[in-house]
Amino acid sequence: MSISHSSDPEKGIEKDSVGGQTSVHEARIADLHDEVPRGKLRYLWTLVEKLDRFGVEARGIERVQPDERTQSSSLVCFWMWLAANMTISTFSLGTLSASVFELGLRDAVLTILFFNLITSIPASYFSTWGPKLGLRQLTLSRYSFGYFTALIPVILNCIACVGWSVVNSIVGGQTLQAVSTSHQIPIAAAIVVIAIGTIIVSFMGYRVVHAYEKYSWIPVFVIFIIYAGEIGGHVDVGAWGGSGEIEAASVLSYGATVAGFALGWTSLAADYSVSLPEEMSSWRVFWSTYCGMNLPMILVEVLGAVAMHTFDAKPAWGDAYNSIGVGGLLGAPLTGTMHGFGSFLLVLLALSIVANNIPNMYSLSVTFQVLGRYAQAIPRVFIVLAGSAIYIALAIVGATYFEEWLDTLLVILSYWLAIFSTILIEEHLIFRHNDWRNYAPDEYNERSKLPLGIASFLALGFGVMGAVLGMAQTWYVGVIGNKFGIPGIGGDIGFELSFAFTAVTYPGFRYFERKYWGA
Known part of the structure; x- marks a missing residue:
């Protein structure tokens, strides 16, 4: 696999194109139109090119295109x-x-x-x-x-x-x-x-x-x-x-x-x-x-x-x-x-x-x-x-x-991942209707094509509020968490409340975000 480099003189941004077989190493660097300034670290990418010949994966977060998939079993x-x-x-x-x-x-x-x-x-x-x-x-x-x-x-x-x-x-x-x-x-x-x-x-x-x-x-x-x-x-x-x-x-x-x-x-x-x-x-x-x-x-x-x-x-x-x-x-x-x-x-x-x-x-x-x-x-x-x-x-x-x-x-x-999971699942099921056609996976770097992020930020804040109210740790016991067990020690229900607070608030916030700002 070879990685060639070229520069866009108008943007001053390096673009990479990839030749050769990609199925062997699963390490293709996509034809870069994502404005990622790899040229500033050219010496590191030159080393990566050499390592790739020994099977080291060069790919980062770039999308794995359907024709590049090499695994065939869910096992x-x-x-x-x-x-x-x-x-x-x-x-x-x-x-x-x-x-x-x-x-x-x-x-x-x-x-x-x-x-x-x-x-x-x-x-x-x-x-x-x-x-x-x-x-x-x-x-x-x-x-x-x-x-x-x-x-x-x-x-x-x-x-x-x-x-x-x-x-x-x-x-x-x-x-x-x-x-x-x-x-x-x-x-x-x-x-x-x-x-x-x-x-x-x-x-x-x-x-x-x-x-x-x-x-x-x-x-x-x-x-x-x-x-x-x-x-x-x-x-x-x-x-x-x-x-x-x-x-x-x-x-x-x-x-x-x-x-x-x-x-x-x-x-x-x-x-x-x-x-x-x-x-x-x-x-x-x-x-x-x-x-x-x-x-x-x-x-x-x-x-x-x-x-x-x-x-x-x-x-x-x-x-x-x-x-x-x-x-x-x-x-x-x-x-x-x-x-x-x-x-x-x-x-x-x-x-x-x-x-x-x-x-x-x-x-x-x-x-x-x-x-x-x-x-x-x-x-x-x-x-x-x-x-x-x-x-x-x-x-x-x-x-x-x-x-x-x-x-x-x-x-x-358990606190923050309950919040994270709830927002992703509700977005997918409620607002994208469980339909993968409502995503544009090649535009993951296009800010204008992504949600504004206000709804998730506010829902995240409410989720944190639920965690604080429900936690029972040696360094802090929340008001609701203190209701369980011995006062001052309590029982931790922080992850349950962080999930509940996020699940209740995100749909409303996201509805208004989509209504007034789109995406």
Whole structure:
């Protein structure tokens, strides 16, 4: 594939044309009439051209045209999300049910089941948008939020991608530390090891991401089965847990955390289905994504919750958890009976974090470009490198605050992604009449062809109001959230209220926006 460069002397803007075969690397840079000033970074694009010959994806957020689609089976969505969630970060979410929310095992299992089945629906639905329009998820948000208001979810998603990579790397590093208690690897070195694998795959691009995720879940699944066998005979199921308002508050708060994990994929979903054919059945894509997400999320989160109820029978496991964290809880049962082989399995579990971090870093690169044409002029591969450097540094600094960071990140994600999902879905179903012909996917950079963004901005503000009223965090308890459970502690219904406030206000605001400003 060759990339030729020419300049428009009247605009002073570089335009690229692409020759050669595009189906091999899926890396065609479109014939650029989008006024993206790539000429200012000509030396970087020259390097990208060289990397492209080795299979590195050169494409950014440019639309994948129907004749460029190279995937043919909806199962690619199933494998993608199965692998991305079959990791120890999913396991760590299950442990929060006891360590943070003090839920009994049965209550934790029901909460995990119910909230995952409900809150994974938006991401599964958005996954069907990729084949229809060939655009990445945050690029698609411009058709609901408008060019400028879309910058808000773009910035939030960049923060979320980095934040997820931070907490994932910490739990992966803790697990590598648990491999040996006598010669413990420094947490900084462990985090760097995790990051290297992530960089390699996300650097290569879409095709390699899917190839890696298709198979990476297999050894992790087998190890989780072995782990379940090791801890199964030591579980104290116990009673249902608390009762009345206190129990309800804990279930709601933990449910918000579970929702944050499932909803976390809504801002990335379409990124990984853009190479499916335009005529692909939406139901097939939906169910492939839905099952691919829920199977690992439910099973692995439940396994994490179960592991927290083994400490009465196995106090040493509790000591390992208190000493090293989730890595200790994973390591103690495996290394305690299987010794060296158990340590080997633990290393593989630690590396499972790569499968979860890959979509974060890859989507960071295509999200960042939605900030504007100057951001789009930066080649995707260099955004991956910059984002990786940032999260490595943050993970090393924040390694001792894992549980606090994880819980806070998940809950905040549940707030803003409930707002994000509601606006996109209502725009599509109410104002575009569930008809893909009402989109102009090749005009994603044309501000005049996009909504003004006032309706989404106002609805977003009301959604934030709902989150503030309903949240129940250690640093703030909302007026409505305080009505649940113990006064001053409350129960978190922030994501439910952020959804409700947005759903009620957006249609009215959008009606008047279309009436007076069009688009």
